[in-house]
Amino acid sequence: MYTYDAIDQGLVNDRVKQFSNQVERRLAGQLSEEEFRPLRLQNGLYLQRHAYMLRIAIPYGLFNSRQMRMFATLADAYDRGYGHFTTRQNLQFNWLRLEDTPQMLTELASVQMHAIQTSGNCVRNITSDAFAGVAHDEIVDPRPVCELLRQWSTLHPEFAFLPRKFKIAVNAAQEDRVVTAAHDLGLHLRRDAKGQLVADVLVGGGLGRTPILGSVIKRDLPWHELPNYLTAVLRVYNLHGRRDNLYKARIKILLRALGAEELGRQVEQQYQGLKGSPEAWTQAEWDRVASGFGAPAYRSLPRLGEADLLQAVPEAQRPAFQRWLGRNVKAHRVDGYASVVLSLKPHQGLAPGDLTSAQMRAVADWADDFSWGELRATHEQNLVLADVEQSRLPELWQAAQALGLATPNLGLLTDIIACPGGDFCSLANAKSIPIAKAIQERFDNLDTLFDLGEISLNISGCINSCGHHHVGNIGILGVDKDGEEWYQVTLGGEQGQYAAIGKVMGPSFYANDIPEVVHRILTVYLSQRDIDERFIEVYRRLGPAPFKEAVYSPGLTPTRASQEETHV
Numbered sequence: 001m002y003t004y005d006a007i008d009q010g011l012v013n014d015r016v017k018q019f020s021n022q023v024e025r026r027l028a029g030q031l032s033e034e035e036f037r038p039l040r041l042q043n044g045l046y047l048q049r050h051a052y053m054l055r056i057a058i059p060y061g062l063f064n065s066r067q068m069r070m071f072a073t074l075a076d077a078y079d080r081g082y083g084h085f086t087t088r089q090n091l092q093f094n095w096l097r098l099e100d101t102p103q104m105l106t107e108l109a110s111v112q113m114h115a116i117q118t119s120g121n122c123v124r125n126i127t128s129d130a131f132a133g134v135a136h137d138e139i140v141d142p143r144p145v146c147e148l149l150r151q152w153s154t155l156h157p158e159f160a161f162l163p164r165k166f167k168i169a170v171n172a173a174q175e176d177r178v179v180t181a182a183h184d185l186g187l188h189l190r191r192d193a194k195g196q197l198v199a200d201v202l203v204g205g206g207l208g209r210t211p212i213l214g215s216v217i218k219r220d221l222p223w224h225e226l227p228n229y230l231t232a233v234l235r236v237y238n239l240h241g242r243r244d245n246l247y248k249a250r251i252k253i254l255l256r257a258l259g260a261e262e263l264g265r266q267v268e269q270q271y272q273g274l275k276g277s278p279e280a281w282t283q284a285e286w287d288r289v290a291s292g293f294g295a296p297a298y299r300s301l302p303r304l305g306e307a308d309l310l311q312a313v314p315e316a317q318r319p320a321f322q323r324w325l326g327r328n329v330k331a332h333r334v335d336g337y338a339s340v341v342l343s344l345k346p347h348q349g350l351a352p353g354d355l356t357s358a359q360m361r362a363v364a365d366w367a368d369d370f371s372w373g374e375l376r377a378t379h380e381q382n383l384v385l386a387d388v389e390q391s392r393l394p395e396l397w398q399a400a401q402a403l404g405l406a407t408p409n410l411g412l413l414t415d416i417i418a419c420p421g422g423d424f425c426s427l428a429n430a431k432s433i434p435i436a437k438a439i440q441e442r443f444d445n446l447d448t449l450f451d452l453g454e455i456s457l458n459i460s461g462c463i464n465s466c467g468h469h470h471v472g473n474i475g476i477l478g479v480d481k482d483g484e485e486w487y488q489v490t491l492g493g494e495q496g497q498y499a500a501i502g503k504v505m506g507p508s509f510y511a512n513d514i515p516e517v518v519h520r521i522l523t524v525y526l527s528q529r530d531i532d533e534r535f536i537e538v539y540r541r542l543g544p545a546p547f548k549e550a551v552y553s554p555g556l557t558p559t560r561a562s563q564e565e566t567h568v
Helices: 008-029 034-041 065-078 098-109 141-152 223-239 250-260 260-272 283-293 306-310 315-328 357-370 390-402 433-442 446-452 511-528 535-542 545-552
Strands: 045-047 052-056 062-064 081-084 091-096 168-171 184-191 195-201 215-222 329-331 337-342 355-358 372-379 383-391 457-461 474-481 485-491
Touching: 008 034, 008 098, 008 315, 008 390, 062 065, 065 081, 065 091, 065 098, 065 184, 065 355, 065 357, 065 372, 081 357, 091 098, 098 306, 141 168, 141 283, 168 355, 168 390, 184 223, 195 260, 215 223, 215 260, 215 306, 223 283, 250 260, 306 315, 306 390, 315 329, 315 337, 315 390, 315 433, 337 390, 355 357, 357 372, 357 383, 357 390, 433 457, 433 511, 474 511, 511 535, 511 545, 535 545
Parallel strands: 168 184, 457 474
Antiparallel strands: 045 052, 052 091, 062 372, 081 091, 081 355, 184 195, 195 215, 329 337, 337 383, 372 383, 474 485
């Protein structure tokens, strides 16, 4: 993986010193909260409902065992013994004292980590495929482009005060595993007819109050021109993005106002003045960065089939092991190896995406033992060991089982994406974690889950959609009505190549109703599906009517559906 050079390390160290001084001044009363707020946000520090929250950057979701052990140390020393992995492939600590945060950042800097640009109106952490470099369907390795983008965007003086935050996702595989279309700017990397690396550029995606999928405004952009073209995009956004209304400040609103064709025209006009400038990347820059992503010293091994692997475990354990192989183990481009997803939900009663310090240390040990010390965080709030020898899968499965990290539910109903919600976030209208736990408990049967097949269920505690409820097959949104917590349900969302925004079913529900609402939705699906038909396929074939009829029919106990329609 990429290792900091002297410039990277010096920059991070200087930021820690600067922030330490700012915290000292705040604690001494020399800075008001209003004055301190933009300074702490530039360093990923939020003031939440009960305490400060620090969001740590994990660039494109890639980190190592040493850094994971540092997370465990920080969790024990400054938090409550756990951390939370987010949909942006970052890590958050939720129970911090302000006076401790400079020391935390100092310790993070010692393992080449920071919290720069994890908040504020700037280019946020670049996200990408958690299986980059090893996926069987990968077209090109996106990691060098991600790293070059990270270096280009970090503390970029022209884009430090954008109208609103700006999120970039990079995909380079046949399957889109990063929800590219739901980002302010998405890149699809591929090879053109001549074998040259190019990018298709999508602009104007985003969820939140006004969910919109991005539009392609540029195709076949040569990879080395990415910084010039992205500069053009951000300049148009900086010039015309709204600063008078926080809720209309994202680039998706500009896209809606101008239309994709006009936005693309203005970006192209800017780009023509930048094209070929010294800001373009060079092959030397590519080689410098790409050297950090060389392949491990893979052994020459045979590719093992499922039957071979099942023979390696006792007969009584084979059904459970087979389920895990089918859901949590992914194909690798190198024979004899596999990528393993460690499920962070449900496990030991924690919220989706949470990991205890003890689990962090164990996972770090597994990374060293099984996967060359490397780890990946996924958009779905799970973790990946990317390079595991197939012959060692039974050993890893046993270890993961012992710590509750081997639930074979990847892509199934209880693999829930959820934000921290009202338990922590001061912006949330309602709690997310209890809803996720209630659904997991209601459907805590592997036979049921496997029979239901692939279904995504996402939960957000407010309209900001940090839980990406809009692109869940079933989406749940917490809303506030007269000081009470209600939950709105959407159907038909999807991520990937066929990304779609879910539609609101109708009136919202009390928290206690949600598991029964989900049950009724699934009952319709099971009664109407054809063999091997997925939930999203049934929904698209039938439309919302039969689901709404089942959910809002008499007999919901207790019947608490709101009489008011709530629109996103």
